[in-house]
Amino acid sequence: EVQLVESGGGLVQPGGSLRLSCAASGFTFSRYWMSWVRQAPGKGLEWVANIKKDGSEKYYVDSVKGRFTISRDNAKNSLYLQMNSLRAEDTAVYYCARETEDYQIWSGYGCWGQGTLVTVSS
Amino acid sequence: DIVLTQSPDSLAVSLGERATINCKSSQSVLYSSNNKNYLAWYQQKPGQPPKLLIYWASTRESGVTDRFSGSGSGTDFTLTINSLQAEDVAVYYCQQYYYAPLTFGGGTKVEIK
Helix, strand or coil, rough: EEEEEEEECCHHHHHCCEEEEEECCCCHHCCCEEEEEECCCCEEEEEEEEEEECCCCCEECHHHCCCEEECCCCCCCCEEECCCCCCCCHEEEEEEECCCCCCCCCCCCCECCCCCCEEEEC | CCEEEEEECCCEEECCCCCCEEEEEEECCCCCCCEECEEEEEEEEECCCCEEEEEEECEECCCCCCHHHHHEEEEEEEEEEECHHEEEEEEEEEEECCCCCCCCCCCCCEEEC
């Protein structure tokens, strides 16, 4: 069974840091681009970042550039999001997502984790 | 950045009737070299992650009922839900993956009339 399980969320003060993890199973992790997507409470979906199969390319939404870093460890079947200089507007459920096709660069997210909540508040 | 504008924001449809959701892109998401539209549709129910319904604008994801269909090309796209069922109550999002930053539409809430 294809599965993505996020962890690492929690309450953090403004200016603080958190590292999210996503454990993948049930598929060959190294064959897929992977992404982080977030959803603020009661709001819509916002794409945050993605990373190429081998980690050699990364893209970010402007609002997190310079503060967030996406990375992966294919040997551990894991995806990460290092979040620094956190702001109140970063409060959201963060989802790990996998492309639906492995032979395309991007193709839509056919697999999602259940999400982990990040709350930035003093 | 590509902006996706969904309409309407919400709609109420009677059971068994058709629901139509529109998604307009600020620029074309049709890649001419492969003639593919880089657009997907998702369904999200409360407390759950999104679920992929349609990708490449009209390809139904495996396991998705054929009551859901996608159409359109270039900048104008439509998600159609035929014979609306109670379990279709959800928020629906379009997404472009033509280039980064990937973007989502604002969502359309579908309810039963």
